[in-house]
Amino acid sequence: MALSARLELRQSQSLVMTPQLMQAIKLLQLSNMDLVTYIEQELERNPLLERADDGEADAPILEPTDADLPARADTPDWFETEGAPSSERVSNVLDTDIGNVYPDDTGQPERQALDVGALAGGDWSSVGRGGTGEDYSLESFVAGEISLGDHLAEQLAVAVTDPVLRLIGHDLIDQVDEAGYLRADLAATAERLGASLSQVEKVLALLQTFEPTGICARNLAECLALQLAEKNRLDPAMQTLIAHLELLARRDLAALKRLCGVDDEDLGDMIKEILALDPKPGHAFGSTQVQTVVPDVMVQPAADGGWTVELNTDTLPKVLVNQTYYAEVSKTARDEEKTYLGECFQSANWLTKSLDQRAKTILKVATEIVRQQDGFLTHGVAHLRPLNLRMIADAIGMHESTVSRVTSNKYMATTRGIFELKYFFTSSIASSEGGDAHSAEAVRHRIRQLIDGETADDVLSDDTLVKMLRDDGIDIARRTVAKYREALRIPSSVQRRRLKQLAGA
Template sequence: MSLSPRLEFRQTQSLVMTPQLMQAIKLLQLSNLDLVAYVEAELERNPLLERQVEPEGERTAEGERGQEGEGDGEAHPGAGFEAAEAAGGREERADWMEERLESGRAIEDRLDTNLENVFPDDVPREPVGGPPGGEAPAYSEWSGVGSGGRDDDGYNLEAFVSAETTLGDHLESQLALALTDPVERLIGQNLIDLIDEAGYLTTDLASVAERLGAPLASVERVLGVVQGFDPPGIGARSLSECLAIQLRERNRFDPCMAALLNHLELLARREFATLKRVCGVDDEDLAEMVAEIRRLNPKPGLAFGSGVIQPIVPDVFVRGAPDNWLIELNADTLPRVLVNQTYYARVQKTTRNEREKAFLSDCMQTATWLTRSLDQRARTILKVATEIVRQQDAFLTLGVQHLRPLNLRMVADAIGMHESTVSRVTSNKYMATPRGIFEMKYFFSSSISSSDGGEAHSAESVRFRIKQMIDAESPDDVLSDDTLVQRLREAGIDIARRTVAKYREAMRIPSSVQRRREKQAALAAG
């Protein structure tokens, strides 16, 4: 057999992850805050993108949303989201294979601007709660930051007046009065910087001394000064030290109390008989000591302001209707941007070289892709949320005990998408329902089989049943894990003892022995 070179033609198909496809996937899994930050960065970078400014009084009432078509040429942010799935994105439905594209470059460009290969749409159907035959708004015409930016450059005095005093600021003001030596002030400032928001010093003093090149005795002396600052208990290295500092402040720290603080684990387990023997006290003295400790603050630093807590903003609203559920996206969380075609046409006439033309073309392609990605992201979130509401209708109507077992594959098969797409949609997204605001992943729960061969039960509903039974138990009838298993099986839930123990520990519910001690101690104290 001889080897000789030859030419062969082969035709293959493959899905290439272009930068545009990766951007679309990235946008899908971003939370609404991260998405706004991303769009703001694009607005700064791309001159062809501009924020859509919504005129005062432009929005209609929620009951009137979705009544206007998309042919009037105006953008309607958030309008008719309940009808978006029925529209099926028909304005961009043209299949690239139906067009006459003469070059490979044209085919590649067309593929790069189509999102169906990432988030394929299924056959248009009426969404849950949506008006039949409703038209979807032209998302590619809108898509800007919901609340807009601030235009005023004035000096805001109220921001300084209403600013909270942080724990670090409070301690630094005391440090300036307590220490005059510059070296000790430097050590004290470093120690204050190492105190966490709860008020604890989490770093070893030896490492602090080594890093600062100071004697360990000096660091310990300065720490003693810091521990005398307000609030009492600040700068402690453990819970027992924190409580001891506060007890010294109240002149209540004695050998018996020191022995109690050295055995806090016994107090947590309510082993009072052992504590009385260790501390050398009787029942009355031990009760007074425990009451004294309960009046202390285990996290003194939390009394001061810390970082701003960002409230949860739902991405989807679910509202009740006489016969169904109305589902719509939260328009305030959807960035609305426009591609300025007029500016593009004007600037294109003034380009002088290939470099400027390439930059302008890249900006145009990026801007177009971003608006279409935001459009498809909104449609996909609405589609997944609609299917979740359809699957969990019993939960919304009757409560958590009726939460159905649900996984990503069930939703993906129902809407004709891949599991990874559903997973990205439900990440960092929240749904506001009549029963509260829930993360979308909350509705996905593993199944537990029924003991009588009936419908399977959701793991979340089983956890809720366990908590209900434990909350209703009396001090004389504390339920063990075996008893919980027996009662659940009587209710038609086939579950193992180790599963009950796992669910109980996940809800931070102590064992039956510890619960019995706590209830008996509460009765004795009462």
């Protein structure tokens, strides 16, 4: 076969990731709070963008006509090659299959492991607060929350006058974590500071007398022991109980009674005292700033018995394209200035269209979610239907990747609380009677209801739960029940029976 050169004319379609397309994709997956930050950056960069006033917010954004667009000779090279963007291109650009370009992270967050404090029966977690403002007003100083390190440093300044011991104290305070525990090797600290181990231990003993009680402990047992000693309740039996917290976590009451030498009543009182303590005293001075969840979509009951779905316009940024300023400046601008103005005008025009398309897409997806999950909004979590991205995408005529981006980092405010949009997407569990499938979240809710209604004489095992769920029409395996129960942080039937017997003693 001879080799020769020839010309061929082919026609094909392909997806080109233009800067405008990437901007539309980026805006779609941003939350309202992140979108505000992005718009602020664009307002600083683009002189043709301006923030809409309250009076202009309700007015429609004027779309530029062909006469307003810059002349072809004044446009930049990329504008000539890609062509002028039309309203149809902006409207359809978000419905394109772009899943391979920006893969989605649709996995669920992993469950946190249960610590000894939680196993002992107490929810001993707290949320830290903190942060300072930029204005140094009197109100800011009064309302400001002191950190744990500053609180301990103030007490150290009063309790210690020796500069050497004070230096050791500050070093130890710097190694205290947010929960109030000292995560330091005393021998290594002494060697690093050039001090004796006895000096470091002496300073540590002093720090452990500071407020809050139990601070600077090296483990949970020492933290609880410090608090019990403060209450004058650290007797030999209590010391033995503190030394065997792993037995308490397993609810092995028989072994604890044998080791402590007490009866059921005394052991019950001792455990109640343990549960009343604070295993993380440092959390009262936490410095983690908590960001309030602001809903993107508001759902309210309608007069006709349905639901009204609307965007939270209070958090949506409102921008306009200043066409008057562009028209005035472009008349006297030079060629280079006209090119820059053309780029700014084109970018501002795309941004306003992308914001409008983003709002319409979010509202369309949220409305379909509300329609699919009407039972949950009306009757509660037991009526949550199985739902996935494909069902929503097929119903509204969009691609799954678009629905995935819309539901990321977006929240919906309903009469039952504020939920992330991804909360409404749950896996399905088949019905034992051949009817509609059940939502996994609804099944977990049913398992919790059954366990909450059990008594000390009739504790439900996992096998019993499987039988009761199948009687309710839910075809589920025993290992699935155990997985859901552990995800809900519910102990096994043996542990629950011990706890109920202890509570009734």
